[in-house]
Amino acid sequence: MTYQITVEPSGRSFEAEPGEAMLAAGIRQGIGLPYGCKDGACGSCKCKKLSGTVAHGPHQEKALSAEEEAQGYVLTCCGVAQSDVVLESRQVTHAGAFPIRKMPARVASLERKSHDVMSVRLQLPANDVMQYHAGQYIEFLLRDGARRSYSMANAPHLLIQPPVAGGAGAPIVELHIRHMPGGKFTDHVFSAMKEKEILRVEGPYGSFHLRDDSPKPMVLLASGTGFAPIKAIIEHMKFMGITREATLYWGGRRPQDLYMDAWIKEQLAEMPHLHYVPVVSDALAEDAWTGRTGFVHRAVLEDFPDLSAHQVYACGAPIVVDSARHEYVAQAGLPEEEFFADSFTSEADKAHTPV
Template sequence: MTSAEAATPAAFQITVQPSGRAFSANAGEAILSAAIRSGVGLPYGCKDGACGSCKCKKISGAVHHGEHQSKALTADEEAAGLVLTCCAQPLTDVVLESRQVTDESAYPIKKMPVRVSTLEKKSHDVMQVRLQLPAADTFRYHAGQYIEFILRDGARRAYSMANAPHTQAEAPGVELHIRHMPGGKFTDHVFGAMKEKEILRVEGPFGSFFLREDSDKPIVLLASGTGFAPIKALIEHMQFKGITRPTALYWGGRRPGDLYLHDWVLARAAEMPHLTYVPVVSDAMPEDAWTGRTGFVHQAVMDDFADLSGHQVYACGAPIVVDSARDAYSAQRGLPAEEFYADAFTSEADKHGG
């Protein structure tokens, strides 16, 4: 063995069943990073061990689990052979089970400069930001995916694109819905100093949250707060493609004003006979004069559906909403685990346990 060979880190084969897709991962490399590099689309969300979207079953092999939040992967789940691919590093060849494998190669991940074209407040704490993409660049993505801002210090902030890809033909660029998190370095800037024409740097597309068009199952769309952003993109995409699968949208907020595009949804529901819309408010005040559904948005779905065994669910929003829905729909309404597609919005506090 030469010294160069000795210095080369070991590579392990990762095989994903039942698809049989295989790729190599280097020692010390997260399985998810290797999959993305190889064009194999495993499910994922935050990439930081906080949301649990990338959780899957390890059939064989050994991994180092890496740093992660215990709520994303519990000790009992580790003992049962579950792993978070965004954190797990292979120690041997590994066989995983994941039924949500897609081909990532059609939508290459790229870094690019973008220009802020418009800033429009949609509520007291939600800003609609439109970004102009480089004129000579083709940016392809699935409705529902997200981009990451690369900040000056190298930190990143992820936001889902709220417009479907086809809309770029009329208005080139991407639309984001950014909620103000007071004290947050990036959102304080968005709501304070950010101006139109500002240049930022982004990378994407990321994420496995997009419509599975090879199914004819009815759909439940579940959103809380600005988790509506990728759901909006899905609705636009379905309307554009003429997808008429029965679809029920449940959008939850604390106050009616948190449903910041309520009228937009009503207009789409009027145009799409297969789409029903159920807005849900958890903490309405008397002055809101709210006469609609109240309580937790994931519970509203439970109240309306006795059986979800034949459905697909697409959920996006706060981790507590997504996690509660995933657990309850599978355990109490018969939803197959592989038919729950989620994008949990994790804040920096979520990612670091604070």
């Protein structure tokens, strides 16, 4: 027996097997439900249950509190339908989700962007080019069955690189990987990974992408390597000639954490509708930092006390994304459905004791 899951207001529906998480069932049938970690840690997949019964698997309190659950909210990543269910998710808008595929990837180049950020360019198969939205991510499939997720930092139109030495253009995706000391994958990236190494990846994943059909001005909020999908969105805007007003707030602990500051300033010269506010939280005297300081999400509120007519695209550390979501809605009047986010949840975040 299967259960029918209907998503309003789009009217999209799919079937979930007994014991199958609703998110997994939706992905399997091409329904673009929002999600981030897929492990009950970030809350990106949280949506309102309009009817039906859902049982939750292990998850963290910060992702779904007991109070929110009592109000009818569910996490689709660990929520299992016990009957037919109707959900409300305004991010599910169309049937155009790109297929998720597994494929080999060859390391094309490695470039340090800062002391702890590596730009990894992967060459993908040329015979069946992967399609994705700017802002989405892929997962590395490790040999022990573990997975690691990283956003594509280049827009889809830049996937095919120019031919080299007369050869055919190669599909290349760019990733920004931060070193997490002790992390089995990032330790490898920063110590032993070499060009031409073969890895396996799967994607595209995620519902974090620009909503092209809105005329609203945008706030682009990034912390750390959360800049990667924002970079892809900026490239997409430039390529598509999108001239909506957009202000990028990029936060780091010290100035060197804003590892592509020069690149952004180059874009400003060609995109008069794009504005940039770098924010540093822990500058030292030796940094001679004269720009904005403090928490990056708070800098947005200082400049935009009223966000009721805006869209916000936020990506980075869960504490930044979660704080922004709460404060922008509660204090600045941002409509909840106009906050689009992708939390970068590390394995350490996922390891916290679930409820």
